[in-house]
Amino acid sequence: MSPFIRPDWVPAVPDGMRILITGATGGLGRALVSMLREGSDGVIGVHGASQSFEPAPGLIPIRRRFEGEADCRAVVDEFIAQAGGIDALVVLSGSILYTGHWKEISEDEWRREQAVNLDQPFFLARAAMERMTVQGTGGRVLLTGTESAIHGGSATSFPYAVAKRGTECMVQGMAREGAPHSILVNGLRFGFIESGFHQRWHQRTPQQMDERAELVPLKRGGHVDEAAALMIWLLSGWSAFMTGQMIPLTGGDWL
Numbered sequence: 535m536s537p538f539i540r541p542d543w544v545p546a547v548p549d550g551m552r553i554l555i556t557g558a559t560g561g562l563g564r565a566l567v568s569m570l571r572e573g574s575d576g577v578i579g580v581h582g583a584s585q586s587f588e589p590a591p592g593l594i595p596i597r598r599r600f601e602g603e604a605d606c607r608a609v610v611d612e613f614i615a616q617a618g619g620i621d622a623l624v625v626l627s628g629s630i631l632y633t634g635h636w637k638e639i640s641e642d643e644w645r646r647e648q649a650v651n652l653d654q655p656f657f658l659a660r661a662a663m664e665r666m667t668v669q670g671t672g673g674r675v676l677l678t679g680t681e682s683a684i685h686g687g688s689a690t691s692f693p694y695a696v697a698k699r700g701t702e703c704m705v706q707g708m709a710r711e712g713a714p715h716s717i718l719v720n721g722l723r724f725g726f727i728e729s730g731f732h733q734r735w736h737q738r739t740p741q742q743m744d745e746r747a748e749l750v751p752l753k754r755g756g757h758v759d760e761a762a763a764l765m766i767w768l769l770s771g772w773s774a775f776m777t778g779q780m781i782p783l784t785g786g787d788w789l
Contacts, residue, residue, distance in 0.1 A: 538754070538757040538759070540757075544572050545573060548574070549574060549576060551577070551622060552613075552622070553577070553578050553579065553621065553624065554579040554581070554596075554610065554613045555580055555626060556581040557581070557582060557625065557627030558582045558626065559582025560626060560729060561758050562727070562761055562762070566626070566761075567593075568762070569762040569766060570766060576592060577617045578594065579616070580593065580594065580595050596609055596613060600627070602649075602657075606658045606661055610658065610661040620662055620673065622673060622675070622676070623659060623675045624765060625658055625659065625676065625677050627650075630691055631646055631650065632644075632646075636692035636693060639693060647693035651694055659677065659719070663711070663715075666715065672715065672717055673712075673717045674717070674718050674769050675718070677704065677720075679699075680698045680725075682698075683696070683702070684702075685788055701721060702723075705778060709777040709779075712777070719778065720777060720780070721779070721780045721781070722780070722782075725756065725782065725784030726749075726756065728756065728758070743755070750784075751789055752785040752786055764783055768781070
């Protein structure tokens with residue numbers, strides 16, 4: 535199968551759009567920030583664990599500690615204080631901290647997985663939607679899921695998959711509440727995307743990555759730019775009649 539060939543154009547959001555991205559220092563986040571800056575003139579808040587981003591015109595690094603509800607609200611409020619408001623939230627933060635079989639997971643480990651992958655997105659989205667409602671100008675919220683969640687996950691990523699299945703419910707419920715205020719809430723159900731996620735959390739080797747790609751009908755992993763382009767489309771005016779949806783990007787995985 536042919537590798538991904540990048541098109542000669544990129545999607546764009548309206549100029550001046552104020553977008554907060556959590557998990558911006560991962561592979562997906564970097565690709566999204568880069569493509570947004572290439573095609574649009576907006577204000578981007580980048581939240582992540584590393585020092586990867588430095589302040590620049592249109593770019594606001596946020597390096598605040600990130601755990602419970604208060605932290606999530608503080609991240610949103612810090613961005614609003616610097617950007618003058620918030621038009622979109624993209625939640626890319628998440629992790630697989632426990633990589634053993636789910637039969638052996640402890641209660642504390644289980645709760646930690648849910649806190650990172652379900653609780654934090656909820657508190658971030660709720661805080662952002664509250665601010666968007668007060669602004670009265672609508673907004674966008676993008677959450678992330680995983681294709682494996684609708685197939686029961688795997689033995690070693692089961693807690694993560696459970697949290698991501700909960701995210702799908704969150705997308706629908708929040709979309710229903712946000713619609714009267716023109717706040718659109720959607721999600722992306724990723725398949726095997728070569729973003730560095732599998733190497734970071736599962737220590738996958740290049741051989742294992744190649745073997746996993748062979749299981750995809752298109753015989754390759756998704757490119758981070760393909761994911762970024764889809765996210766930008768969901769932030770753009772072309773998706774103004776879409777809310778409460780989980781959009782798969784899988785290369786035909788699980789067919």
